[in-house]
Amino acid sequence: MITSQGLQQLGFNKDSYVLQNDSDGTDTYIKEWLSEQPQPSVADIEAAHAVWQSIYDNNQYQRDRQYAPTGDQLDMLWHSIDAGEFGDTAKQSEFYTANKAVKDANPKP
Numbered sequence: 001m002i003t004s005q006g007l008q009q010l011g012f013n014k015d016s017y018v019l020q021n022d023s024d025g026t027d028t029y030i031k032e033w034l035s036e037q038p039q040p041s042v043a044d045i046e047a048a049h050a051v052w053q054s055i056y057d058n059n060q061y062q063r064d065r066q067y068a069p070t071g072d073q074l075d076m077l078w079h080s081i082d083a084g085e086f087g088d089t090a091k092q093s094e095f096y097t098a099n100k101a102v103k104d105a106n107p108k109p
Contacts, residue, residue: 002028002042005056006049010040064106068098 007017016035019028033039040048067073076095085093091100 001049002030002045003049003052005052006045006047007040009048009052010044012037012040058109061106061108065102067102073099 002019004014004019008014012035016033016037017030017039018032018034020031021028030039068076073095076093076098080090080093080095083093090096
């Protein structure tokens with residue numbers, strides 16, 4: 001199957017092609033090739049999509065991490081500094097424990 005992710009993995013940007021679904025919506029094809037470079041084969045696009053999918057899947061943990069909004073994190077950090085939480089006590093601060101919990105729940109593979 002032809003995908004924009006496969007084409008982008010091969011180095012083509014969205015200005016290089018126009019994709020269209022067939023009449024029953026089950027397959028995608030290149031409607032128009034706009035690049036000066038040769039159009040890659042379907043097999044090359046599918047192989048590149050497999051590489052893209054592997055990278056995407058291996059980075060799922062990054063998408064799963066739901067940190068507090070930046071403003072909330074800065075507020076937690078300010079309160080930790082204001083309370084004098086440095087050194088070993090810094091690891092007991094709300095800022096540290098909130099972010100550590102997110103990292104522990106979604107470890108890097």
